[in-house]
Amino acid sequence: MSGPRFWKSFKPNSLVARTLLLTLLAVVIAQGIATSVWYSQSKAKELEGIHSASASMAGMFASTVTFFQSLPVRYRHIILDQIRNMGGTRFFVSFNKESLIVEPIEETSLKKASVKAVKEVLNEKLTNVGQVLVDFSRPERLRLLKNSILMNDLPKSWVHHTLTLEPLNPPVMVVQIELDEKEWIYIAALLPSPYITLDDTIIGKEQIIFLLSSTSILLVLTYLLMRRQVRPLKNLARAANDMSMGIEQRPLNEEGASELITATRAFNLMQQRIRRYVSDRENLFSAISHDLKTPITRLRLRAELLDDDVKREKFNRDLDELEMMVKGALQCVRDTDLHENNDYIDLNELIMSIAEGYNLTTQTVHFKPISIEPIVAKPLAMKRALTNLINNGVKYGHEVWISIDESEDWITVTIEDRGPGIPKDKLERVFEPYFRIANDNEGHGLGLGISRNILRGHGGDMVIENLLSGGLRVKLFMPPTLEV
Secondary structure (H helix, E strand, O other): OOHHHHHHHOOOOOHHHHHHHHHHHHHHHHHHHHHHHHHHHHHHHHHHHHHHHHHHHHHHHHHHHHHHHOOOHHHHHHHHHHHHHOOOOOOEEEEEOOOOOOOEOOOOHHHHHHHHHHHHHHHHHOOOOOOEEEEEEOHHHOEOOOOOOEHHHOOHHHHHHHHOOOOOOOOEEEEEEEEEOOEEEEEEEOOOOOOOOOOOOOOOHHHHHHHHHHHHHHHHHHHHHHHHHHHHHHHHHHHHHHHHHOOOOOOOOOOOOHHHHHHHHHHHHHHHHHHHHHHHHHHHHHHHHHHHHHHHHHHHHHHHOOOOHHHHHHHHHHHHHHHHHHHHHHHHHHHHOOOOOOEEEOHHHHHHHHHHOOOOOOOOEEEOOOOOOOEEEOHHHHHHHHHHHHHHHHHHHOOEEEEEEEOOOOEEEEEEEOOOOOOHHHOOHHHOOOOOOOOOOOOOOOHHHHHHHHHHHOOOEEEEEEOOOOOEEEEEEEOOOOOO
């Protein structure tokens, strides 16, 4: 997968990102619970095992001490040398005049369990001794015979084969028992496997690598699956947006999960019904236009035959209103049906071309272009909407000020005039067909409604408000650049 495409899909509010985060959270929680259960059970077994192994070693230590205590003092060193010459024992033994310094390793639960088991057995079996000292030391810091002698200072044949195990270098258990005044027996030994290292790590390096590898594979597969399932949703959203600007769209391919196929099929059927409905509506209004022209013309001819001038004038006035209503309805339908292809539009050029017609003699429309990317819209429909609004501003406010502002979500065109404005209670009603505030006979009261419908057909909107200083402000909201 490519990096940019991945991060584009990994927006925090996207379905792919949320699924990946939820999957990661589920893996972490599951692994945490499994590790806790495994650790608690294995730790209990491990503590029980090291207690038993340490107690067994303590029994051998006690037997060794009892054996040497049974010998005369002057023979103890002789017997100990003979044992060493014969190959030694499983542990190192020496007699010292004082207890040696032991640099202890860090405290762990395994160390504490081992030390406790050894002390309990020795105190139970050796009742005629003084102090019993038990601790663990690292091999490189282990003192033997004297405090000034480290294990590395002695010949390898003496103790290394007994107290070292390369390359693990496990800690050495040191037991010092006071037999008499200035007489200590020193015993050093390694714990038996698998407790030889006293490793108290919850999760080892191998387990961490395994968890990271398995989690990464799971997330990658989840990402690929979700991206494949989300693609039809994106296509459906894009098609819905395109249909809002033009119903003549190709049917979507039915792909993805069964639920997505069902939704896509329903969308295609809805698009067909809407297209059929719009077509029927156009045919209906065309028929109405054709059918009404003939009787209106016939009525005008008959009105001319009336002898009474007053009745003829009233009759013609009623026919004018009827014809205006028919033309207005047809204009409303024709102007809001966006039967154009989308194209790139430079708003600066579009506004300047409209303003040019008003600025032939005086500066009526004030506009300062800004640097902005072209938008995607239907050119004639957008020009019709802007022309209606600018014409209203010039007509009722005499001068118009236009500005453009661009944000991440919208491109906003603001049109302001210094006219009388619109009463607050009628700010929404002016969008209704045939509703007019002015008393002149110019217009049918359709322009604002048509303009807003065009903007909404492009995925935007229009808002009007009165200025505190007098006049009207119209804001046109248009979505940023999309693909044609």
